[in-house]
Amino acid sequence: MSSILLLFLCLFIGIALQRVKNFPTNTATVLNQYILYVALPAMALHYLPKIQLSWDLLLPASVAWIAFGLSFVLFHFLGSIYKWSKKLTGCLIITSGLGNTSFVGIPIIQALYGDEGLNTLIIVDLPGTFVVLSTVGVLVATLYSNQKKAEASILKKMFTFPPLLAFLIGVLLIVFQIDFPEVLSTTFKQLAATISPVALISVGYQLKFKTYGKHFKFLLLGLFFQLVILPFVILTLFYFVLGRTDLATKVCIIEAAMAPMITGAILASTYGLKPELSNMMVGYGIPLSFVTIAGWYFIVAHLLG
Numbered sequence: 001m002s003s004i005l006l007l008f009l010c011l012f013i014g015i016a017l018q019r020v021k022n023f024p025t026n027t028a029t030v031l032n033q034y035i036l037y038v039a040l041p042a043m044a045l046h047y048l049p050k051i052q053l054s055w056d057l058l059l060p061a062s063v064a065w066i067a068f069g070l071s072f073v074l075f076h077f078l079g080s081i082y083k084w085s086k087k088l089t090g091c092l093i094i095t096s097g098l099g100n101t102s103f104v105g106i107p108i109i110q111a112l113y114g115d116e117g118l119n120t121l122i123i124v125d126l127p128g129t130f131v132v133l134s135t136v137g138v139l140v141a142t143l144y145s146n147q148k149k150a151e152a153s154i155l156k157k158m159f160t161f162p163p164l165l166a167f168l169i170g171v172l173l174i175v176f177q178i179d180f181p182e183v184l185s186t187t188f189k190q191l192a193a194t195i196s197p198v199a200l201i202s203v204g205y206q207l208k209f210k211t212y213g214k215h216f217k218f219l220l221l222g223l224f225f226q227l228v229i230l231p232f233v234i235l236t237l238f239y240f241v242l243g244r245t246d247l248a249t250k251v252c253i254i255e256a257a258m259a260p261m262i263t264g265a266i267l268a269s270t271y272g273l274k275p276e277l278s279n280m281m282v283g284y285g286i287p288l289s290f291v292t293i294a295g296w297y298f299i300v301a302h303l304l305g
Contacts, residue, residue, distance in 0.1 A: 006111075007200060010197045010201045010204065012204060013201050014201040014203060017201070017204070017205050018205060028202050031198055031201065032103075032263070034198060039198065040102060041162050043118070043188070043195060044126060046180075046185055046189045047118055047170075048167065048170025048171065049179040050179065051119055051122075051174055059238065059242075060124045060248055060252050061124070063124050063128055063256055064098070064131075065132060066234070066237075067099060067234075068097035068098065069097075070097070070229075071225065074225065075089055076089060086144045087272060087273045088274055089144060090144025090145065090271070091273040092277075094137055094140055094141060094268045094278075095260045095261075095264055095268055095278055096226045096260065097137075097264075098129060098260065099230075100259050100260060100261045101128070101255050102129070103199035103200075103261075104203060104259060104286060105254075106118070106195050106196055107195075108254070116247060117251045121255065122170075124251070124255045125163075125255075126163055126164060130161065130163055130164060133267065134164065138267070141267050141273060145271040145273060207283050208282075215274070215276060215277045219277065219280050222277075223281065223285050226258075226259070227285070227288065227289055231257035233256070234253050235253050235300070235303075238252060238253065239253075245303075250300050253300050257289065257292060257296045258293070259282070260281040260285045260286075265279060
């Protein structure tokens with residue numbers, strides 16, 4: 001219960017801080033950089049060495065790839081049928097195909113399933129969401145914008161991304177069955193514990209409720225795909241097809257139901273892919289996702305136990 005209270009309290013603190021003039025305009029950027037460069041790598045280095053390597057890890061890692069693949073197929077098809085602009089199509093592919101599996105996902109999973117659920121979240125998030133963002137996400141942004149090429153190569157973006165570097169180190173530790181000394185591992189855990197409050201304050205600080213009427217039908221379409229269709233697809237594949245009912249499956253379904261990724265919206269905006277709609281997807285998607293995630297949680301609890 002305290003985790004749920006912390007979640008909403010930090011979110012509202014972030015919203016309230018928007019009105020404090022003493023905070024610099026780049027506050028959210030600084031908070032996000034701290035999470036990306038310090039807290040997320042620390043979480044990876046604490047939890048990954050404790051994971052037992054198995055083929056079962058492929059399922060959590062596949063969630064983000066399935067989500068982005070379906071988003072690409074659906075919105076590329078609809079864009080071709082209805083003659084949408086490339087920028088609109090690219091915006092919907094990126095913002096609907098990338099879920100907020102870390103900044104919002106971490107506190108929610110921790111509140112619903114405890115620290116044990118974070119073992120699966122790490123796999124969903126690092127080799128999943130962030131690698132998708134850094135590779136095919138950048139590729140789609142480039143192809144659907146007017147830019148001829150990305151400012152930096154995809155490989156360079158991948159292998160200079162701190163959470164991914166920490167993930168690769170963690171994988172090596174898993175392979176060789178090595179863990180850090182307890183004092184260092186505990187330090188990583190304490191740094192990782194800052195993710196939830198800092199991330200939610202950052203999310204709250206960035207929430208903007210825009211009212212661009214011309215974008216609302218696309219907003220509803222994108223959010224319906226992300227908050228309803230994607231978790232249903234993962235539920236169908238993992239539970240009805242594969243017959244899985246373990247904790248990892250529950251976490252995967254809830255992670256698939258997350259709101260649009262803030263970093264994904266920033267990527268779309270940076271490449272000129274309908275910045276207003278990108279911001280709307282995050283601004284409306286995050287509060288709405290708290291309602292839809294609650295619904296998916298009860299569905300998962302009823303079906304999977």
